[in-house]
Amino acid sequence: xxxxxxxxxxAEATLDDRVATxxxxxxxxxxxxxGSLVGAIVIFALFMIVAVPFRNVAxxxxxxxxxxxxxxxxxxxxxxMIGGEFDLSAGVAVTTAGLSxxxxxxxxxxxxxxxxxxxxxxxxxxxxxxxxxxxxxxxxSFLVTLGTFFVLQGVNLGVTRLLTGNVATADISDMDGFAxxxxxxxxxxxxxxxxxxxxxxxxxxxxxxxxHILLRRQAGNxxxxxxxDSAAARAIGxxxxxxxxxxxxxxxxxxxxxxxxxxFQFNTVQSGEGVGKEFxxxxxxxxxxxxxxxxxxxxxxxxxxxxxxxxxxLGINYAGWNPDWFKAFLGVMLLLATIVNVYVKRxxxxx
Amino acid sequence: MTSGMMALALAACSxxxxxxxxxxxxxxxxxxGAPTMTVAFITHAAPGDTxxxxxxKGAEAAAAKGNIKLExxxxxxxxxxANLVQxxxxxxxxxxxxxxxxxxxxxANVEKALAGGIPVVxxxxxxxxxxxxxVLEYFGQDEKIAGEAAGARLKTDGAKxxxxxxxxxxxxxLEARCDGTKSAFxxxxxxxxTGTDMPSVQAAITSKLQQDSSIDRVLTLGAPxxxxxxxxxxxxxxxxxxxxxxxxxxxxxxxxNGQVEWAVDQQPFLQGYLAVDSLWLYKTxxxxxxxxxxxxxxxxxxxxxxxxxxxxxxxGGTR
Numbered sequence: 022x023x024x025x026x027x028x029x030x031x032a033e034a035t036l037d038d039r040v041a042t043x044x045x046x047x048x049x050x051x052x053x054x055x056g057s058l059v060g061a062i063v064i065f066a067l068f069m070i071v072a073v074p075f076r077n078v079a080x081x082x083x084x085x086x087x088x089x090x091x092x093x094x095x096x097x098x099x100x101x102m103i104g105g106e107f108d109l110s111a112g113v114a115v116t117t118a119g120l121s122x123x124x125x126x127x128x129x130x131x132x133x134x135x136x137x138x139x140x141x142x143x144x145x146x147x148x149x150x151x152x153x154x155x156x157x158x159x160x161x162s163f164l165v166t167l168g169t170f171f172v173l174q175g176v177n178l179g180v181t182r183l184l185t186g187n188v189a190t191a192d193i194s195d196m197d198g199f200a201x202x203x204x205x206x207x208x209x210x211x212x213x214x215x216x217x218x219x220x221x222x223x224x225x226x227x228x229x230x231x232x233h234i235l236l237r238r239q240a241g242n243x244x245x246x247x248x249x250d251s252a253a254a255r256a257i258g259x260x261x262x263x264x265x266x267x268x269x270x271x272x273x274x275x276x277x278x279x280x281x282x283x284x285f286q287f288n289t290v291q292s293g294e295g296v297g298k299e300f301x302x303x304x305x306x307x308x309x310x311x312x313x314x315x316x317x318x319x320x321x322x323x324x325x326x327x328x329x330x331x332x333x334x335l336g337i338n339y340a341g342w343n344p345d346w347f348k349a350f351l352g353v354m355l356l357l358a359t360i361v362n363v364y365v366k367r368x369x370x371x372x
Numbered sequence: 373m374t375s376g377m378m379a380l381a382l383a384a385c386s387x388x389x390x391x392x393x394x395x396x397x398x399x400x401x402x403x404x405g406a407p408t409m410t411v412a413f414i415t416h417a418a419p420g421d422t423x424x425x426x427x428x429k430g431a432e433a434a435a436a437k438g439n440i441k442l443e444x445x446x447x448x449x450x451x452x453x454a455n456l457v458q459x460x461x462x463x464x465x466x467x468x469x470x471x472x473x474x475x476x477x478x479x480a481n482v483e484k485a486l487a488g489g490i491p492v493v494x495x496x497x498x499x500x501x502x503x504x505x506x507v508l509e510y511f512g513q514d515e516k517i518a519g520e521a522a523g524a525r526l527k528t529d530g531a532k533x534x535x536x537x538x539x540x541x542x543x544x545x546l547e548a549r550c551d552g553t554k555s556a557f558x559x560x561x562x563x564x565x566t567g568t569d570m571p572s573v574q575a576a577i578t579s580k581l582q583q584d585s586s587i588d589r590v591l592t593l594g595a596p597x598x599x600x601x602x603x604x605x606x607x608x609x610x611x612x613x614x615x616x617x618x619x620x621x622x623x624x625x626x627x628x629n630g631q632v633e634w635a636v637d638q639q640p641f642l643q644g645y646l647a648v649d650s651l652w653l654y655k656t657x658x659x660x661x662x663x664x665x666x667x668x669x670x671x672x673x674x675x676x677x678x679x680x681x682x683x684x685x686x687x688g689g690t691r
Contacts, residue, residue, distance in 0.1 A: 080582050083578045084579075087575035087576075129385075130389075131390075132384050133386065186689060188425050197386040198386065283570060287570050287599070288622075289596075295569070297569075298568075331575075335576065338576055341584065348541065
């Protein structure tokens, strides 16, 4: 499970002598997700000590739910960051997916599943559009997706009001296919005393699949290559454009999945939601060891980053701390996690 | 072949719900002819908040009735909202209705409008500041009084401990509601959630209920959050009940089927309607509503006993 960028034998010509001279333990420590793992253990230990309900096994479901709604998006966002790009539209894209499924089904009197499928096509389309525009204009993804972010935000509000006369979607829970879709996107699984929301399952599956692709498949090499140096990658025959468009579409797919959960968990979607969440996804990926410059990072790390965020957010509640300081506590916790992350990596690098 | 496609197309349709089943309740017919006046309606609404739908519908209804040209604008940022007042002055509108949730930011431009001879009325926020700014009239609810009413009601309901859920940290009006509740019902605890992120709202309330099992009432400050709180209570296997400020269509249904106990209603439709209509009355007949005092539109309670009366209006999106 060594990160592909440093794995010997991947590209024979670039046998890295720094790796070759290091012991197995140091190589393990240098993996991008190790710092976040240490951070997660520290935060877990802290809340185990200070927050009594945190120790209750039955409450694990709540913590994992909080982490999973971040994690489902942090996984593709991490892949995209390793591929050297950003997606600032990822937060509102979730709302767009939920809104479009609901509005299409409601407005045309369709079976809910038809709305769900159409929303998937739309979400993948938004991702593909982001990627296409990136290559068409040659602008940084920061600017391209900032544009998409505003467009989606405006369209979310405008279309919703145009169709329903309100800023939230109508309740579609009495329409055909709702119960089935709810079972898929908003159900719960009881495992002994722990009740897990279905999003936790999706999160774990996505993490495993994405980690496998990144570390064991050719596409994974391509992602590291286009993020490290896209000109060099293109020179050795990596399909740079297809890889990056594919990554944006992966973000679109996961935005659709999150959007469907939003819709079928809450029955209606408010059109102003999702703004600001894109940064939380990026923060989770960064805590997980993804570099802001691309070419380095880990999917497992991003998922641990989401877990850190979930634990911190709810741990503060469980500890019963004064809520006036909520955001400040959250910021300190996140900074500490990131510092531990950087510290561990630097220590390992010095060996 | 054709019949097969027809069958497929039919299978893709829903036999219940959807837009077709809600085609009813249309806005009042508007008067014809040239507009009598132009009113700028400037609020601090965040995009996509269902509460402001009701305010806007009230304003539009009054505008349609008086044949007024309504220019609706909103921005949650105080400085930006003040700028919208400036653009209304530049456009030489005949009247301005404005919310004063961030009174300090609004003061200079509101006074400028008044000095320029444009009548200004306030609604929803700024009950303590409107008079000193020279604003003509005020329509809304005193958030502290509304909070106290909610607290008093909790007391008579026999509640033991309440959790007051604030969906926007640093919002003066929301803080005042919780503070008012606390003053009438001391065992009230505050919690802050991110209002633009429903899954995190649900998880946060769930975790708080798991942490403190003595909480037996969850008081939310907006209708969408009350419906989410009901899910949190189920997740936490808590026996707490949900009570809330403000309503929307789904919430009225939730009160009817017992999911939510009661809602403090500040009648947002009325705030929008009165603000616009008062400017029309001032222009056409020199009337001033309220006799120099704030005109309170709430708090009123909606519970099981009166929900049916509200329901028919909620279906049309005006309550």
